[in-house]
Amino acid sequence: MRSKINIYLIEYAINSLLRQKYKSFFITVVLTALIFLLSSLFFITNSIKYELQSTVNSLPEIVVQKVKAGRHYDIDVNAIDDILTITGVSSAVARVWGYYYFENAGVNFSIVGIDEYEQQYKNSLIHVAKKLDFNSGSSMFIGTGVKKVMNKNYYQEYFNFIKPDGTLKKVDISGVFNGDTELESNDVIVMSKENVREIFDIEEEKATDIVVKVANENEIATIASKIKLMYPDTRVITKDDLKISYQNIFDYKSGIFLALFVVSLFTFFIIIYDKASGLSSEEKKEIGILKAIGWRVDDVLKEKFYEGFIISFFSYMSGIVLALAFVYIFNAPLLQNIFTGYSQLKTSFELPFVFDIQTLALIFFLSVPIYIAATIIPSWRSATLEADEVIR
Amino acid sequence: MIKLIDIVKKYEVNKNNIVTALKDINIEIKEGELVVLKGASGSGKSTILSLIAALSKPTSGEVIVGDNRVSKFPDNFASDFRRDNIGFVFQKYNLIPTLSVKENIILPLLPMNLHVKEIETKLERVLKMFHIEHKANQLVKNLSGGEQQRVAIARANINTPKIILADEPTANLDEKLSLHFIDMLKELKAEGKTIVVATHDPLFFGLDIVDKEIEIHQGVLS
Ligand SMILES: Nc1ncnc2c1ncn2[C@@H]1O[C@H](COP(=O)(O)OP(=O)(O)OP(=O)(O)O)[C@@H](O)[C@H]1O
Ligand SMILES: [Mg+2]
Numbered sequence: 363m364r365s366k367i368n369i370y371l372i373e374y375a376i377n378s379l380l381r382q383k384y385k386s387f388f389i390t391v392v393l394t395a396l397i398f399l400l401s402s403l404f405f406i407t408n409s410i411k412y413e414l415q416s417t418v419n420s421l422p423e424i425v426v427q428k429v430k431a432g433r434h435y436d437i438d439v440n441a442i443d444d445i446l447t448i449t450g451v452s453s454a455v456a457r458v459w460g461y462y463y464f465e466n467a468g469v470n471f472s473i474v475g476i477d478e479y480e481q482q483y484k485n486s487l488i489h490v491a492k493k494l495d496f497n498s499g500s501s502m503f504i505g506t507g508v509k510k511v512m513n514k515n516y517y518q519e520y521f522n523f524i525k526p527d528g529t530l531k532k533v534d535i536s537g538v539f540n541g542d543t544e545l546e547s548n549d550v551i552v553m554s555k556e557n558v559r560e561i562f563d564i565e566e567e568k569a570t571d572i573v574v575k576v577a578n579e580n581e582i583a584t585i586a587s588k589i590k591l592m593y594p595d596t597r598v599i600t601k602d603d604l605k606i607s608y609q610n611i612f613d614y615k616s617g618i619f620l621a622l623f624v625v626s627l628f629t630f631f632i633i634i635y636d637k638a639s640g641l642s643s644e645e646k647k648e649i650g651i652l653k654a655i656g657w658r659v660d661d662v663l664k665e666k667f668y669e670g671f672i673i674s675f676f677s678y679m680s681g682i683v684l685a686l687a688f689v690y691i692f693n694a695p696l697l698q699n700i701f702t703g704y705s706q707l708k709t710s711f712e713l714p715f716v717f718d719i720q721t722l723a724l725i726f727f728l729s730v731p732i733y734i735a736a737t738i739i740p741s742w743r744s745a746t747l748e749a750d751e752v753i754r
Numbered sequence: 755m756i757k758l759i760d761i762v763k764k765y766e767v768n769k770n771n772i773v774t775a776l777k778d779i780n781i782e783i784k785e786g787e788l789v790v791l792k793g794a795s796g797s798g799k800s801t802i803l804s805l806i807a808a809l810s811k812p813t814s815g816e817v818i819v820g821d822n823r824v825s826k827f828p829d830n831f832a833s834d835f836r837r838d839n840i841g842f843v844f845q846k847y848n849l850i851p852t853l854s855v856k857e858n859i860i861l862p863l864l865p866m867n868l869h870v871k872e873i874e875t876k877l878e879r880v881l882k883m884f885h886i887e888h889k890a891n892q893l894v895k896n897l898s899g900g901e902q903q904r905v906a907i908a909r910a911n912i913n914t915p916k917i918i919l920a921d922e923p924t925a926n927l928d929e930k931l932s933l934h935f936i937d938m939l940k941e942l943k944a945e946g947k948t949i950v951v952a953t954h955d956p957l958f959f960g961l962d963i964v965d966k967e968i969e970i971h972q973g974v975l976s
Contacts, residue, residue: 370864381852651848652861654809655909656837658830661865746829750810753848 371661375668390677392633397681397729398688399626403619404721405689409713418605423582424574425457425599426589434597436568441593445574448588450581456569458558462523462551467511471504473551475558501536502553509538526563533557630729634736641740649744650752662745663738670737674730681729682722690715756783756806756917756948761815763801763973775801776973779815783950785916788943788963791952793970799952800845802970803919806950807840808832819917837862841910845921847902849909851895855886858894859909880908884938900931907938918942918949924957932957939963 379386426445428437437456445454458475502521504512512521512535523531533553558564574589576582586598641649649662688694693713744752761779766772776798783789791799804810805817808824809832817825824835836842849858859880863873881887884904889897894905903923910918920939924932932955940963943949951958958964969976 366867368865368867370867374864377853377857647848648850651850653833654807654836654842654844654848655862656833656840656913657862657865658833660830661833748810750804753844 368664371665372668375665375672378665379669379672386673389633390673392629393674393677393729393733394681394684396626396630397678397725398684400623400728401682401685401721401725402689402694403623403626404725405685405716406694406713407619408716408718408721409689412714412716414608418601418608421601421604422573423576423579423601424586424589425604426572426574426593427570427597427599428593428595429597430595436564436570437572437596439567439569439572442572444592445572445589448585448592450576450578450585451574452577453575455573455575457571457573458555458562458564459570460558460562462561464511464515466515469511470549471508471511471551472549473553473558473561475555476552477555500532500557501534502551502557503537503539504535504552505539505548505550507548508551509535523561525561531557531561627728630732634732637733637736637740641744645741646744646752649741650747650749653745653749654753659742659745663742666738666741667734670734671730673737674733678726678729682725689713755785755818755820756950757781757816757818758802758805759816759818761802761805761812761817763798763805763810764813774973776805776812779970779973779975781968781975783948783966785948786943786946787965788939788949788951789966789968790958790961790964791950791968791970792954792959794954796972797970798973799970800921803842803921803950803952806917807842807919808835809842837866837913839915839917841907841913841915841918843903843906843910843918843920843923845925847906849894849902849905852893854891854893855897855905855908856881856890858905859912861909862913876912876914880911883911883941884908899926900928900934903927903931903935904938907935911942916947918947920949920951920953922953922955923951924953924955929957936961936963 426437426441428435439456442454442456445451460473462471462473463469464471512518517535520532520534523533525531539550539552559566564570574585576585582600582602586600590596590598652662653659690713758779758781761776762774763776764772764774779798779802781802791802793799801810805812805825806819808817808827812825815825816823819835819839822835822839824832827835850861853861856877860873860877863876881890884907886901886904886908889901889905894902897905903926907920907923910920918939923935927935936957939949939951943963959967
């Protein structure tokens, strides 16, 4: 009978929390806020990791750039023919792209030239646009971030690019990306290669770089060094190099998150320490009274367990729910800015929903049992004293 | 039957200051007796009640209540023993001020996980018996001293203990309320309970319901 759940003790615990309603309320608010902050950080980190992973997966295996005096120059498209002779290379395609600085807004757009018939581009970009179609001539697809910036600056239907010679190039907006790798495509504009050439003044037989596709992942390094031998004036960047630099951006940013994480844990432990370090004299006396009228130590501890559980579990649930809403419904205002804007673009992007039981469990074990222990331990100390000492 | 055999109780205030509260105490109280423990302040009355209720352990000697050697009880046994056998009316009542009268009275029953009906029956009985029904839902902190004391007696009797221990029960009462308390003791005695009252209130001396007066002086029986 004693092992059964005792409703009276639960009732007493609730009653006891209500009797100290300001204290209970304060602790609940602080705990909820901490759990909210902590889980928001975890949720954002998880989402961005996921985002980066899919971005990295869609990166080209090898990119060849021409370099002179440490700077990047347009590369001769003839190099493609030579590269294609290397065994293991499944395709080599010239890319035409660049960063366009939009002065009015003070942001950079990434303009990518695309040719409908080039498979390489389709693989890496087709999934971000609903439909790639440039039949209408002077048109482009833009990322959601670009759209926002353009709309804010009175460009609803088209945009006027300023060419290097100072003349204007008008391009119609014919679509907006709805891809899942938003972190990357947010600031991107996709248009035909001719248009990109015109806007950046790139000659017909030149390209920004050459993207090489390799059938066998293990051959990437060998093929990269062969290209380097063939064209000593190039920089050959492999997927692994890119992965590392993407990872670096993430790691740097997550350092900031780590700092916030540490701060919130620190606060939590201050609360715990404060709680664990002692009971008020009324609380001690109450335990003494309960003992004196026939409660056992374990009855007292059970009741304290319920008190701790009710507060911490309630805070846990509300913290998690608030964080889910904050991150995935409101898209984490304030916090997510730390992570976005690869090319200074002040844009927003949607955090993909990543449901991760492990994260929820981790936060649970960081909060609920620790709080319960902090509630029980000081009570246990009082409850095991001679009741006579406590009530005197 | 309650027996205290060769009891010595020392309190260690600190290393250089050990207070001997009781010394060579031998007391025997028979079932159904009403015993008055009298003595000046600090003479050791509360300490004796504490020992009987297994709220503290003697430094040496033995306390026997019925068949139980309560001075040898581990903590959980002591709790069960108190719950099932002892009704303690504490010197300062030891009620929980922020709980209602009702909640205070049923407090000893909560860990027993009884049926609601059973708790209600027990509660009704003591509310009536000690005339506190009309205040049942009030917070204890809003009650007068006499009312608080009736709550304390009601709580002590909720689990129909065989032994009632009362520590200075009339210290905070005027004469009328004190006489009323003595009436309540009469009722309890009539039910066959063993009662020990620690007091220096002369109202108790020479009462016809008192079977024995034990006088204690600086920790020694006189
Ligand atoms: N926990 C304790 N620590 C140290 N000394 C104690 C402790 N409890 C009691 N004493 C001492 O033991 C002696 C007996 O105390 P006790 O409370 O039994 O006296 P009492 O007869 O009940 O007095 P009163 O009439 O004032 O209630 C006193 O000298 C008291 O100071
Ligand atoms: Mg006393």
